[in-house]
Amino acid sequence: MSGERKEDMEDAWDGDFDRETAVQSTGDDRFEAQVSSSWNIGDNPNGGYLTAIALQAIRQLGDPRAGHVDPLSVTTHYLRPGSGGITGEVKTGLIRAGRTVTTGRATLIQDGKPRIEAMASMGDLSGGSGHDHEMTIAPPADMPPPDQCVERDGLEQGVKLFIARRIDLRVHPETAAAGASENAETLGWIRFADGREPDTLGLTLFADAFAPSIFTRLGRVGWVPTIELTTHVRRRPAPGWVQGRFVTEDLHDGRMIEDGWLWDSTGALVARSRQLAMLLPDADTGS
Amino acid sequence: MSGERKEDMEDAWDGDFDRETAVQSTGDDRFEAQVSSSWNIGDNPNGGYLTAIALQAIRQLGDPRAGHVDPLSVTTHYLRPGSGGITGEVKTGLIRAGRTVTTGRATLIQDGKPRIEAMASMGDLSGGSGHDHEMTIAPPADMPPPDQCVERDGLEQGVKLFIARRIDLRVHPETAAAGASENAETLGWIRFADGREPDTLGLTLFADAFAPSIFTRLGRVGWVPTIELTTHVRRRPAPGWVQGRFVTEDLHDGRMIEDGWLWDSTGALVARSRQLAMLLPDADTGS
Numbered sequence: 010m011s012g013e014r015k016e017d018m019e020d021a022w023d024g025d026f027d028r029e030t031a032v033q034s035t036g037d038d039r040f041e042a043q044v045s046s047s048w049n050i051g052d053n054p055n056g057g058y059l060t061a062i063a064l065q066a067i068r069q070l071g072d073p074r075a076g077h078v079d080p081l082s083v084t085t086h087y088l089r090p091g092s093g094g095i096t097g098e099v100k101t102g103l104i105r106a107g108r109t110v111t112t113g114r115a116t117l118i119q120d121g122k123p124r125i126e127a128m129a130s131m132g133d134l135s136g137g138s139g140h141d142h143e144m145t146i147a148p149p150a151d152m153p154p155p156d157q158c159v160e161r162d163g164l165e166q167g168v169k170l171f172i173a174r175r176i177d178l179r180v181h182p183e184t185a186a187a188g189a190s191e192n193a194e195t196l197g198w199i200r201f202a203d204g205r206e207p208d209t210l211g212l213t214l215f216a217d218a219f220a221p222s223i224f225t226r227l228g229r230v231g232w233v234p235t236i237e238l239t240t241h242v243r244r245r246p247a248p249g250w251v252q253g254r255f256v257t258e259d260l261h262d263g264r265m266i267e268d269g270w271l272w273d274s275t276g277a278l279v280a281r282s283r284q285l286a287m288l289l290p291d292a293d294t295g296s
Numbered sequence: 297m298s299g300e301r302k303e304d305m306e307d308a309w310d311g312d313f314d315r316e317t318a319v320q321s322t323g324d325d326r327f328e329a330q331v332s333s334s335w336n337i338g339d340n341p342n343g344g345y346l347t348a349i350a351l352q353a354i355r356q357l358g359d360p361r362a363g364h365v366d367p368l369s370v371t372t373h374y375l376r377p378g379s380g381g382i383t384g385e386v387k388t389g390l391i392r393a394g395r396t397v398t399t400g401r402a403t404l405i406q407d408g409k410p411r412i413e414a415m416a417s418m419g420d421l422s423g424g425s426g427h428d429h430e431m432t433i434a435p436p437a438d439m440p441p442p443d444q445c446v447e448r449d450g451l452e453q454g455v456k457l458f459i460a461r462r463i464d465l466r467v468h469p470e471t472a473a474a475g476a477s478e479n480a481e482t483l484g485w486i487r488f489a490d491g492r493e494p495d496t497l498g499l500t501l502f503a504d505a506f507a508p509s510i511f512t513r514l515g516r517v518g519w520v521p522t523i524e525l526t527t528h529v530r531r532r533p534a535p536g537w538v539q540g541r542f543v544t545e546d547l548h549d550g551r552m553i554e555d556g557w558l559w560d561s562t563g564a565l566v567a568r569s570r571q572l573a574m575l576l577p578d579a580d581t582g583s
Contacts, residue, residue, distance in 0.1 A: 081523065081524075081551070081572060082373075082523060082524040082572050084371040084415065084524075084526060086369075086391065086392075086399050086415065086417055088391065088392045088394075088399065089392075104373065104375065104403075104410070104413050105373075105375045105376075105410065105413075107375075109574070110523055112373050112375065112413065114401075114413075114415075116391075123391070123392065126391050126392075126399065126401075126415070128371065128373065128401075128413070128415050130373055130523050130524055130572070134549070136549050137549070138549045138550030138551070138575075138577070139550065139577050140549060140550035140575050140577070142514060142547055142575065143547060143548055144480065144513070144544065144546070144547045145545065145546045145547070145548070146479070146543070146545055146546070147545055147546060192433070193431065226431070227429060236368065236369060236397055236417050237368075237369040237371075237417055239371060239526045239570070241553055241570070241572055243546055243548055243551075243553070244548060244549075256433070257431065258432070258433055258434055258568070259431070259432045259433070259434060259530055259565055259568070260429055260430060260431045260432070261430055261432070261530055261531060262421070262423050262424070262425045262427060262531075263425030263426065263427035264368070264425070264530075266528055266530070266568055278546055281545070281546070281553055281570070283526070283528070283568070283570060285368060285369050285417070285528055287396070288425075288427050288429065290425070290426050290427070
């Protein structure tokens with residue numbers, strides 16, 4: 010693992026993630042995307058994958074000379090599950106093109122139905138604000154290296170993880186089993202399976218790619234639909250594995266808050282996430 | 297302080313907050329609002345106040361019989377400062393009217409310029425999902441009662457807090473002074489000054505009404521513009537004081553993440569918030 014920072018977005022190797030989130034302009038702030046089924050969890054594409062498609066479109070709004078390629082803040086409301094293997098239309102709107110931030114929205118539509126609604130502020134995380142104050146109170150969690158962690162096959166959750174073709178995910182052995190953690194905490198390592206290095210767009214996917222942490226406390230919970238997920242990308246990640254920590258902080262009346270942290274291979278905090286999700290009434294809990 | 301839960305939104309006393317966030321339909325999903333200057337911090341209205349106006353409009357989208365009056369998740373991107381004392385136009389859009397969640401967006405426009413862009417999922421926090429799993433890992437902070445805390449006048453930050461007419465805010469003495477806390481943490485109590493009890497809309501205001509917690513570490517920082525703020529309301533609050541904790545978790549390259557917790561007078565976690573904010577280049581830090 011190298012500690013070198015990626016100097017330029019152009020250096021990013023064009024991997025599956027880039028090809029399968031690409032959008033083509035069809036004019037009038039509309040784009041077309043080929044939504045792949047390779048990122049499916051069970052029957053439907055992972056939500057972070059759909060958000061990455063929306064961000065590819067939002068990235069094309071505003072003035073390209075501004076260099077606002079990094080998602081500083083992205084919020085996605087999940088309206089209906091997406092469908093892998095069929096074309097999606099992305100309808101965008103530029104909300105504001107500012108000097109330091111470009112803000113836009115996108116709706117991903119398939120078969121005439123909106124699937125997700127995303128809103129994002131894009132900026133430039135290459136540094137250079139002139140401020141040198143630094144502080145962080147979120148050091149990486151203590152966990153064994155990737156080769157001593159467990160590969161997820163999803164079977165413990167009762168679903169087939171087609172996304173495992175695209176993402177290499179290794180979970181801390183103590184947080185891998187149903188009901189393993191009283192704290193509803195998941196720890197793990199993540200990277201793209203094809204060797205593509207992480208970037209700020211990839212982090213928005215990684216923030217939504219782990220199994221719901223409530224699983225480690227309640228056991229098999231089935232599909233836990235996300236109502237809304239917000240990710241804040243803090244820094245461009247160094248090459249190598251990304252470490253994730255996800256904790257269910259509050260569960261009440263069938264709705265829960267899950268908080269997430271991502272650190273790069275140098276231990277720098279690269280993203281924070283929070284989602285609001287639902288336990289379905291027929292969740293097979295306590296089994 | 298009573299521990300009784302408010303049974304019905306209709307019981308809420310019609311206070312300044314209700315009158316000064318009210319919106320009038322002008323047809324075509326557009327509303328008019330009289331933006332008051334009574335919620336100003338210095339020259340401009342508090343951002344949480346503007347968000348509450350947007351939520352009043354979003355609340356009117358969808359099917360009123362659904363009872364989706366509570367903001368489960370609201371994200372606001374702050375595009376330009378608002379102006380107190382002039383009329384605002386709120387342009388809304390219904391994103392999805394679902395069985396358990398109604399999702400909508402709103403733009404608050406003044407003098408032809410968009411000031412904030414909000415997106416929210418509204419629902420019913422009166423209970424009744426059928427799930428009885430409960431967990432929370434965020435107990436209230438340990439702090440002295442309101443009468444042993446310090447009233448904020450804003451002078452330590454160099455601004456006049458007109459909002460102090462509307463909000464009664466008492467800060468923990470150990471987190472009240474510039475540079476008082478190595479941890480960049482603010483603790484305090486908050487309530488409406490006119491005796492109106494808190495509700496879920498009020499919580500979205502309270503989540504954005506404290507001074508920036510980074511002030512307790514760096515000293516006077518001037519105006520800290522919020523790029524984006526997301527609040528998750530978790531429960532309807534009991535009457536009485538609301539307790540808040542705000543912590544700057546990560547500051548890097550002039551941008552920071554501040555996390556917030558609100559608890560009601562029974563100690564129940566009623567809201568979580570997170571904002572992305574900027575240190576301005578000319579921030580008078582270290583003084």
